[in-house]
Each structure stands twice: as C-alpha cells, then as structure tokens.
Amino acid sequence: xxxxxxxxxxxxxxxxxxxxxxxxxxxxxxxxxxxxxxxxxxxxxxxxxxxxxxxxxxxxxxxxxxxxxxxxxxxxxxxxxxxxxxxxxxxxxxxxxxxxxxxxxxxxxxxxxxxxxxxxxxxxxxxxxxxxxxxxxxxxxxxxxxxxxxxxxxxxxxxxxxxxxxxxxxxxxxxxxxxxxxxxxxxxxxxxxxxxxxxxxxxxxxxxxxxxxxxxxxxxxxxxxxxxxxxxxxxxxxxxxxxxxxxxxxxxxxxxxxxxxxxxxxxxxxxxxxxxxxxxxxxxxxxxxxxxxxxxxxxxxxxxxxxxxx
Amino acid sequence: xxxxxxxxxxxxxxxxxxxxxxxxxxxxxxxxxxxxxxxxxxxxxxxxxxxxxxxxxxxxxxxxxxxxxxxxxxxxxxxxxxxxxxxxxxxxxxxxxxxxxxxxxxxxxxxxxxxxxxxxxxxxxxxxxxxxxxxxxxxxxxxxxxxxxxxxxxxxxxxxxxxxxxxxxxxxxxxxxxxxxxxxxxxxxxxxxxxxxxxxxxxxxxxxxxxxxxxxxxxxxxxxxxxxxxxxxxxxxxxxxxxxxxxxxxxxx
Numbered sequence: 213x214x215x216x217x218x219x220x221x222x223x224x225x226x227x228x229x230x231x232x233x234x235x236x237x238x239x240x241x242x243x244x245x246x247x248x249x250x251x252x253x254x255x256x257x258x259x260x261x262x263x264x265x266x267x268x269x270x271x272x273x274x275x276x277x278x279x280x281x282x283x284x285x286x287x288x289x290x291x292x293x294x295x296x297x298x299x300x301x302x303x304x305x306x307x308x309x310x311x312x313x314x315x316x317x318x319x320x321x322x323x324x325x326x327x328x329x330x331x332x333x334x335x336x337x338x339x340x341x342x343x344x345x346x347x348x349x350x351x352x353x354x355x356x357x358x359x360x361x362x363x364x365x366x367x368x369x370x371x372x373x374x375x376x377x378x379x380x381x382x383x384x385x386x387x388x389x390x391x392x393x394x395x396x397x398x399x400x401x402x403x404x405x406x407x408x409x410x411x412x413x414x415x416x417x418x419x420x421x422x423x424x425x426x427x428x429x430x431x432x433x434x435x436x437x438x439x440x441x442x443x444x445x446x447x448x449x450x451x452x453x454x455x456x457x458x459x460x461x462x463x464x465x466x467x468x469x470x471x472x473x474x475x476x477x478x479x480x481x482x483x484x485x486x487x488x489x490x491x492x493x494x495x496x497x498x499x500x501x502x503x504x505x506x507x508x509x510x511x512x513x514x515x516x517x518x519x520x521x522x
Numbered sequence: 523x524x525x526x527x528x529x530x531x532x533x534x535x536x537x538x539x540x541x542x543x544x545x546x547x548x549x550x551x552x553x554x555x556x557x558x559x560x561x562x563x564x565x566x567x568x569x570x571x572x573x574x575x576x577x578x579x580x581x582x583x584x585x586x587x588x589x590x591x592x593x594x595x596x597x598x599x600x601x602x603x604x605x606x607x608x609x610x611x612x613x614x615x616x617x618x619x620x621x622x623x624x625x626x627x628x629x630x631x632x633x634x635x636x637x638x639x640x641x642x643x644x645x646x647x648x649x650x651x652x653x654x655x656x657x658x659x660x661x662x663x664x665x666x667x668x669x670x671x672x673x674x675x676x677x678x679x680x681x682x683x684x685x686x687x688x689x690x691x692x693x694x695x696x697x698x699x700x701x702x703x704x705x706x707x708x709x710x711x712x713x714x715x716x717x718x719x720x721x722x723x724x725x726x727x728x729x730x731x732x733x734x735x736x737x738x739x740x741x742x743x744x745x746x747x748x749x750x751x752x753x754x755x756x757x758x759x760x761x762x763x764x765x766x767x768x769x770x771x772x773x774x775x
C-alpha cells in the first residue's frame with residue numbers, strides 16, 4: 213500500500229498533493245491519503261474525491277501550525293499503525309523540512325525530488341539537472357515528487373471513505389516555535405505582466421555585463437530578470453528573480469541568456485509561449501524546454517541580436 | 523558560540539560531465555573540484571555569527587583525500603580549524619552515509635550550532651542536514667534566510683514558497699540548513715591563505731559502511747522532451763536568423 217501525505221495550510225490544499233496522488237495511482241497499487249493539521253474536515257472531503265482506499269485525517273491542535281517535530285512525531289505513529297510499503301509526498305519546502313528526519317526516525321530510505329517511476333526505480337535529476345538517475349530502492353521507503361512531474365488533472369476521481377487517526381502528540385516535545393507566515397514588502401516589479409522577458413544567469417559572469425542584457429531587453433521591449441544566483445550575488449534585486457523562490461511568469465517571449473536551467477528556475481518560466489536559450493553548453497538543461505536555441509558565447513550572440521533587431 | 527559548518531567538495535559547474543562505464547557515477551578522475559556553493563553561504567553565516575557573538579567555527583567535511591582542497595579554502599576564509607572524515611567511498615555516498623560520518627565528527631565537538639548548505643550541487647538530495655539533526659538529537663529548521671542568536675536560543679527566518687517567510691524559534695544546540703543568498707560571500711585574503719596553513723585539520727575515521735537501501739542503478743543524460751530548433755551559424759548569422767524566426771514564425775516580436 214502507498215500512503216500519500218497531502219499538504220494543506222489553514223484548510224487550503226496544496227495542489228502539488230493532487231500530483232502526488234496521481235503519481236501513486238500510476239503504480240496501480242492500493243493507496244491511502246493522509247493529511248495532517250487541525251480542523252481538516254473540508255480538506256479531507258476534497259481529498260475524498262480522489263480514487264483511493266481511504267482518506268485519513270490526522271487532526272490535532274498541536275499540528276495546526278506546521279513544525280518538523282510535530283509532523284515527524286505524528287507520521288512516525290501513523291506509519292506504525294498503517295504499515296505502508298511506500299510513502300509518497302510532494303517535494304515542497306515543507307516536505308524538505310521534515311521528510312529526511314522522518315526517514316531517519318523510521319529507518320527507511322528516502323528518495324527526493326523524483327520525476328517518474330520506471331520499472332520500480334525512481335527517476336530523479338542529479339548534477340543540477342544535467343544528468344538523470346534511476347534510483348533502485350530496497351524494502352519499505354519514502355519518495356518525494358517534484359512539483360509538475362505529474363499532472364493534477366491526471367488524478368483519477370473516486371469516492372474515498374474518510375476517517376480520523378488516533379495519534380497522540382505531546383506538544384511539549386515540539387521544539388520549533390513557529391510565528392505567523394508573512395510576505396516581504398510588496399514587490400516593486402510584477403514580472404508576471406511582462407509580454408517579453410530577457411533573463412540572465414551565471415553565464416553573464418559579472419554585474420558590469422548586465423548593461424548588455426539591458427540593451428537587448430530594451431531592443432525587444434522586454435523586462436530584465438534573472439535566475440537565483442544573480443540575485444543572490446546582489447547584481448539584481450530579489451524582485452527580478454524568476455523561479456520557485458521568486459516569480460512565476462508566462463510571457464509571450466522568454467529569452468534565457470547564460471541560464472543552465474536548474475529545475476528551480478524552469479518551474480518559474482516553462483509556461484512561456486516561446487522560449488529562447490543562448491548558452492555555451494549544448495547539454496544545458498535549458499535546451500530541453502527551449503523552442504529556439506543558439507549554442508554559443510552570449511557575449512558574441514547578444515551584441516549580434518541587438519544589431520539584428522535594429 | 524561554537525559552530526560546526528558542514529562542507530562538501532563537488533565537481534565544478536564548468537566541467538563537462540561524462541558518465542562512467544558502469545553508469546553509476548561521473549568520470550571525475552580529470553575533473554576540477556570546488557566548494558559546494560550552498561555550503562559557502564553556510565560557512566559565511568557561521569563566520570558572521572562568530573564575529574558578532576565570539577566563539578569558534580569548526581569546518582566538518584566527509585569526503586576523500588582530495589576534499590582537503592575545500593577544507594583549506596574554508597580555513598583561509600576564516601574558519602578556526604577542521605575535522606575531515608576521510609574515505610574514498612564518501613565521494614559518492616548517499617545522504618545517510620554522509621550524515622553518519624558527519625555525526626561522528628561533530629558529536630565530540632559539543633557545538634551550540636550546526637550549519638549546512640541547503641543541498642549539494644552534485645546529488646542534490648537535500649537530506650544530509652536534516653538527517654544529521656535527527657541523528658544528533660538536535661531541533662532543526664531549513665532553508666534559512668536570517669539567523670538571530672540570543673542567550674541560548676535562536677530565532678530564524680525560514681523561506682517558504684511563493685515569496686512567503688516565517689520566523690521560527692528554536693533552543694540550542696540546533697541545526698540549520700542555510701539558503702543561498704542569505705549573505706554576501708567573502709573570499710580568502712592572502713593573509714587568510716597563509717594563516718590557513720597553520721590551522722589544524724583533525725582526521726576522523728569513517729564509520730563502517732552500512733546498507734542504506736538505495737543506490738544509483740543508472741546515470742544518464744536526460745532525453746530531450748521538446749524539439750528545440752538550434753539556430754546554426756556564426757554568432758552574427760545565428761542572431762539574424764533567430765530574430766527572423768521570432769518575428770515571422772513565432773510572432774513573438
């Protein structure tokens with residue numbers, strides 16, 4: 213049996229949970245879906261619309277706000293009671309925070325960031341997505357699935373019975389004391405409205421070269437954006453960042469200059485209508501999703517593009 | 523405050539990856555190596571905390587002999603000393619094995635805080651830090667963008683998805699995995715490089731390898747999903763042709 217651990221916050225289901233249910237359904241095994249929190253009736257009803265053997269609500273006031281200690285404590289008990297062969301979770305920031313501790317606690321291997329299941333092995337990216345690996349696992353285990361790897365609308369519908377799990381959480385043993393989540397000051401730039409975007413990555417090499425990308429953006433009527441490392445380095449403000457920790461965009465044209473295409477970046481822009489990639493490395497993962505590519509040095513190609521646009 | 527920072531040596535980003543004959547790892551005999559970038563941010567954060575609160579920064583590395591390169595670099599940037607759990611098998615080991623090796627190194631140090639990078643640039647499992655916390659019996663928090671330390675307790679800013687953040691309180695000793703971009707990195711000065719030569723690197727034995735239940739069955743280049751039109755020619759020719767196709771075929775300009 214596969215136990216899918218769905219994710220919710222304040223009664224709102226994280227849609228990545230549906231993708232993970234679809235991944236579990238694709239195996240043909242029996243599945244059950246667990247959800248943790250406090251006041252879970254509505255979320256459990258929503259999950260009950262999936263084709264599954266059951267929905268288990270792990271409802272406890274101590275689980276209202278997510279903590280790693282609380283979730284590990286609850287899931288350790290749930291796994292002991294339900295004895296699933298496999299546990300599937302969406303590869304969210306929350307999962308990343310507690311799943312390795314859970315795996316170590318229950319002594320199961322954990323395979324993270326999976327994109328497919330192939331002949332019983334888990335397919336996942338390695339080396340920044342430049343390579344892929346099939347990971348073979350022995351015995352009961354835990355796997356997490358990359359956002360977007362399976363489609364939520366591929367989830368088979370059904371009518372699953374719901375029940376609650378009797379789990380005892382000793383709140384005094386929860387060492388993390390979370391405060392309310394918040395958003396930073398309103399973003400100055402809303403890149404989601406841009407028709408065209410020119411984005412730069414590590415290939416731009418230095419802040420002094422941003423002017424070149426800016427010239428191309430001006431010639432195309434595009435906004436300038438960047439992958440995470442450029443904003444980490446402080447070369448462009450954080451509100452120009454595209455990707456899982458930045459903005460998600462789907463412009464008419466997305467030009468990626470010197471961006472290798474780590475998944476964290478791709479999730480923020482793969483919905484763009486036309487994607488252009490300029491990169492020295494013909495094996496760069498960005499070429500997997502680009503419509504048009506030029507393999508070459510951006511310092512040769514970009515001035516030529518500016519010239520060609522005149 | 524005594525801080526342990528876990529670092530890993532990984533192949534450089536510029537190195538053209540090739541897969542070995544067994545298809546289980548890369549052919550890294552002639553590769554260049556560097557400090558895993560997320561770990562560089564963890565090291566920088568440790569150095570800043572030491573500058574503010576005093577104490578000691580101990581670099582911990584589980585890897586083969588060649589990992590001395592990144593240990594020396596961390597010492598040159600300002601870490602006080604290092605522990606190197608040395609074993610060739612650690613170069614390709616999974617997260618459980620690496621966490622077990624680091625736990626052996628860190629346990630006798632009696633630290634107040636353990637910092638790791640968010641994940642490694644090679645395997646990218648993102649597990650070692652959190653498994654290490656569980657192994658050491660420490661509370662943890664991940665993907666941290668700010669660290670406040672006050673009288674034996676921490677208040678840290680976790681990055682959530684979609685631009686959300688959250689402050690979390692933790693007692694010490696604790697383990698944090700640090701998000702890239704939390705600070706601006708410093709580089710080693712000549713003085714630092716000279717001083718690093720005299721700093722201690724304690725060697726620790728790797729624990730006996732245990733069956734961890736997972737292995738790389740096959741490593742390969744991913745199949746291209748989308749049909750990318752590679753525009754050929756010199757930079758000038760390709761750029762001109764690209765602009766034409768964007769105007770006439772894609773109608774994106």
